[in-house]
């Protein structure tokens with residue numbers, strides 16, 4: 006059968022279009038299948054009530070990751086809470102920075118639990134003397150590593166990425182806090198430490214808004230108005246915003262303006278002063294409150 010040149014061009018275009026659609030659908034299927042195969046466990050995000058301070062646990066079938074250890078005054082309470090979650094060994098312990106409300110309980114944790122590695126921000130601006138923490142790590146056989154943006158860890162199928170500080174630190178300890186992104190399947194959580202709006206600005210310059218979009222935001226600096234800029238919250242658009250702070254604390258955390266901003270982007274606010282220990286769970290597709 007003879008086909009006119011015009012029809013031949015149309016036919017070729019049609020075949021090409023079909024190939025592109027079939028290739029696209031195959032890639033989508035493979036991507037979906039790979040994500041499904043990676044979701045074989047549940048990841049729990051635990052936010053402890055340590056009064057005015059921070060301590061969060063990430064747990065799945067593969068182990069435990071602790072982010073911050075709260076103040077010294079709450080160290081026994083934190084040890085009890087960790088044991089209640091079945092913790093005996095901690096694979097990764099991150100201290101977002103060395104302020105005592107984040108690191109005060111660290112030496113006790115290092116001595117009570119078997120901690121594989123302690124990670125500190127590689128910013129070099131430690132405002133607090135942490136020689137007791139380093140000694141506890143040394144005496145317990147825990148490695149100490151300094152990390153910055155680009156470092157990456159896994160806990161089972163959960164991925165933990167360090168987003169900040171960058172290789173050139175600002176010199177301010179809060180601003181140089183570790184910022185961590187934990188992802189599992191299509192869900193993710195951002196841990197902001199005590200990072201301020203200057204750190205958030207750097208974050209927004211370095212990463213796309215879609216990368217910062219998250220299900221859980223561990224709100225920066227206990228809900229202070231020195232953090233949680235409108236632009237960060239617009240990018241993150243968290244479903245759950247967790248604030249760790251002490252009841253009727255003298256700093257006035259969380260600030261009413263920040264509560265308003267979080268509600269404006271549709272976040273459900275969970276603060277440890279009102280709710281106590283807070284647990285969120287991800288199946289890789291959705292995050293639910295427990």
Ligand SMILES: [Zn+2]
Pocket residue numbers: 058059104106107199226227
């Ligand atoms: Zn703090």
